[in-house]
Amino acid sequence: MGAELAIRNLHVKVEGNEILTGVDLTVRAGEVHSLMGPNGSGKSTLAYILMGHPAYEVDEGEVLLDGENILELEPDERARKGLFLAFQYPTPIPGVSVADFLRTAVSSIRLGPSEEGRTTELIPMREFRKEIRERMTELDIDHSFARRHLNDGFSGGEKKRAEILQMSLLKPRIAVLDETDSGLDIDALRAVADGVNRQLSSELGVLLITHYQRILNYIEPNFVHIMVDGRIVQSGGPELAHELEAKGYDMVKDLV
């Protein structure tokens, strides 16, 4: 069955301030939704709450994945249910290679969590190496990349490619991509968009957070939503992104 992520009347507080003020949004497998909105409108907050970031507090509302409320689940349990989040600002982990990190992450999703006193079971090295090489070739990533330390000294474009590589290995059912296009040159944007497009299927739903219409030329959304002051004030088709590009956020000012 295709996944369905349903966000209902979601209110979220950060350090006492209400940041999300009633978000309603449903993303189904096979759909690409683009979420746009001015700086500070709450887009990343929504992404973080979906993944279970501890600093964010849900005041009201629910988030259902296939009808099950996921707000009580730990981040790794959400990931195991098929939720994937690519962060706007990925964290460097010096000392851990890309390959080691991905092998651990993918093993924990596929083979189950590590139990108390026992380290995570790992996918056999040979099998994983073959798989990661195939994915890197598809994404036009140099194979030496796998030996580098995760996000340590990575360029903006390399970080984004690493995330799309991770997504291609984890094969999520719902992916939330927060500004996957920011800081990318034209070739990298195309490579990242191709990487996402290659994964699009009737089994995957995507929530693509972005500021610019440009990436939507490559990853075509079915729906575009505009968030202002912590809620979605307008939804439409791809034409809404073009209209926004032409008119700016003045066009939704009166809707707030």
Ligand SMILES: Nc1ncnc2c1ncn2[C@@H]1O[C@H](COP(=O)(O)OP(=O)(O)OP(=O)(O)O)[C@@H](O)[C@H]1O
């Ligand atoms: N940990 C935090 N502590 C205090 N305020 C926070 C925290 N996280 C987010 N905020 C505030 O919440 C609001 C929404 O931030 P958020 O990062 O969700 O916006 P955004 O829409 O992703 O913006 P951008 O387009 O700039 O990425 C901002 O005013 C921000 O300062």
Ligand SMILES: [Mg+2]
């Ligand atoms: Mg953001």
